[in-house]
Amino acid sequence: AQSVTQLDSQVPVFEEAPVELRCNYSSSVSVYLFWYVQYPNQGLQLLLKYLSGSTLVKGINGFEAEFNKSQTSFHLRKPSVHISDTAEYFCAVKYSGAGSYQLTFGKGTKLSVIP
Amino acid sequence: EAGVAQSPRYKIIEKRQSVAFWCNPISGHATLYWYQQILGQGPKLLIQFQNNGVVDDSQLPKDRFSAERLKGVDSTLKIQPAKLEDSAVYLCASSAWDGMNTEAFFGQGTRLTVV
Numbered sequence: 001a002q003s004v005t006q007l008d009s010q011v012p013v014f015e016e017a018p019v020e021l022r023c024n025y026s027s028s029v030s031v032y033l034f035w036y037v038q039y040p041n042q043g044l045q046l047l048l049k050y051l052s053g054s055t056l057v058k059g060i061n062g063f064e065a066e067f068n069k070s071q072t073s074f075h076l077r078k079p080s081v082h083i084s085d086t087a088e089y090f091c092a093v094k095y096s097g098a099g100s101y102q103l104t105f106g107k108g109t110k111l112s113v114i115p
Numbered sequence: 116e117a118g119v120a121q122s123p124r125y126k127i128i129e130k131r132q133s134v135a136f137w138c139n140p141i142s143g144h145a146t147l148y149w150y151q152q153i154l155g156q157g158p159k160l161l162i163q164f165q166n167n168g169v170v171d172d173s174q175l176p177k178d179r180f181s182a183e184r185l186k187g188v189d190s191t192l193k194i195q196p197a198k199l200e201d202s203a204v205y206l207c208a209s210s211a212w213d214g215m216n217t218e219a220f221f222g223q224g225t226r227l228t229v230v
Contacts, residue, residue, distance in 0.1 A: 004157075032215050043119070043206060043221035044158070051216050090157050094215055100170040101215055103148075105157030 002026050002095045004106035012112045013081055021076040021109045023091030032094040033074040035065055038108075039087045047089070050074065061085070086113045117141065119222035121207050127228045133195035136225045140188070140209030147184055148219060149192050150206040158206055164190065165213050194227075202229045 007022040025031065032051050036044040048059025055067040065076045074091060091106040120139040128134050140147050145166050150158035161180065163171040166187035175182070179198070184190040194201055204226050208219040 006157075009155075030215070036221075041223070041226075043223045044208075045221070046218055049218070092157075096215065100163055100165070100213055101217075102160065102171070103219060105159075107155070107157045 002031065002093050002102065002104050004091050004093050004104055006091055006106035006109050008109050009107065010110045010112065012114055014114050015083055016080045018079050019077065019081050019085075019111065021089050021091075021111065023074045023076065023106060025072050025074065025091075025093045027072050030096065033065075033067060034092040034094065034103075035059065035063070035074070035076050036090045036092060036105075037061075037087050038090065044090065047076070081111070081113050083113050083115060085111060087111060119207055119209055119220055121205075121222035121225055123225055124223065125226050125228075127230060128197055130199055130229050131196040133193065134197055134227065135191050135193045136205050136207075136227075138190045138192070138207030138222060140190070140207070141220055144209035144211055144220075145187070146210045146213045146217070146219075147190050148208040148210075149182055149190070150208065152204040152206055152224070154203070161192070163213075170213065197227075197229045199229050202227055 003026045005024045013019045034049045035047040050057045050067045058064045088108045088110050090108045094103045147164045149161045152158040161175045162182045164184045182192045204224040206224045208221045210217040210219045
């Protein structure tokens with residue numbers, strides 16, 4: 001089974017500073033990678049996804065992520081964060097399991113933007 | 116397009132009681148998922164339906180949890196009897212079909228507290 005590791009459980013950052021949220025996954029033949037955001041008391045919303053092609057993926061709200069196959073990483077970045085980016089971010093990997101496609105999540109990283 | 120609807124939003128019950136959650140997926144979506152999200156952890160897949168058939172329930176505690184998706188549309192998840200460790204947010208999600216490149220759309224979740 002696939003596993004996803006988010007190396008930081010909490011990341012505080014000052015407003016307008018850059019941020020990187022790290023994600024590593026266990027290697028597999030073929031996986032698709034996702035980043036979701038969860039605002040307080042809300043469900044998960046898709047930020048971006050990597051399916052194939054360019055390894056640099058751009059998503060909503062100015063976020064982007066880079067797929068690195070050799071390092072099995074899919075780190076999320078934003079050059080300048082806003083207060084509204086305060087939320088929990090989940091990295092997820094989708095792979096072909098026994099008869100279905102499994103979407104497995106990491107434990108999440110809480111991003112706190114400090115004014 | 117209406118999103119995934121879940122009810123209730125919050126539920127508090129005593130241990131050993133039973134509880135049921137309801138989910139209405141996005142119209143036309145064949146695949147429906149129930150996830151359990153314990154505080155401080157990422158969502159964990161409990162059960163996945165394709166239309167009204169179960170494709171994966173390997174992580175569903177079948178001695179106390181049950182789920183059904185009659186007519187391949189709405190779904191209910193039941194816990195009977197509940198334990199303290201069942202306190203979590205239960206997320207329902209749906210996707211157009213079960214494929215590698217399909218996006219899962221999440222509801223706002225039901226927060227269950229077992230006391």
